[in-house]
Amino acid sequence: MDLKSFQMLEFINSRLNNIEKNISRIDEKLDFSITLQRNHLVRVKNGEEIDDHMILMGRPYNDISPQRAWSIYNNPNIDFFVLDVTAKSFKGTRLEEAVHIPIEELHVRFSEIPSKTVPILVISENGLRSISACELLVKKGFFNINNISGGYEFWPGKSSEKSAPDKDAPV
Known part of the structure; x- marks a missing residue:
């Protein structure tokens, strides 16, 4: 040759x-x-409520308002998991039922999330760290993920206490 x-x-x-x-x-x-x-x-x-953009744009996670997340959080008939990805140094009030895994540790601690099928509400200081967390969880095989837009900064009541669900809030 x-x-x-x-x-x-x-x-x-x-x-x-x-x-x-x-x-x-x-x-x-x-x-x-x-x-x-x-x-x-x-x-x-x-x-379940799914944002139109989530379907049309092929987004793997849902962005929900703090008010929508609040209504889910306060509804005893909805099964969900709350993931708090705030920095360890965060001094604000945290949700009492949230499991705190800082975003920096999530890639090694994601197995602490008990189910890939239960809706996951992801919250951070202002909603930015939670976006990164949602993207990471998608890569790890989670699909029922909801980013709380605005995070704790816009959380209704800015209190960790639960109250009776708002009758007019969509569930």
């Missing part, structure tokens, strides 16, 4: 390897997208 033929085979082999890698990436994205859509369908079937 001459040098030119060998170089051509090397080139073809390199292109085939790139094509295989691209197909693998596309396959992973497709699997993720199908899993995400299935999880959205389950949430709809179970009567």
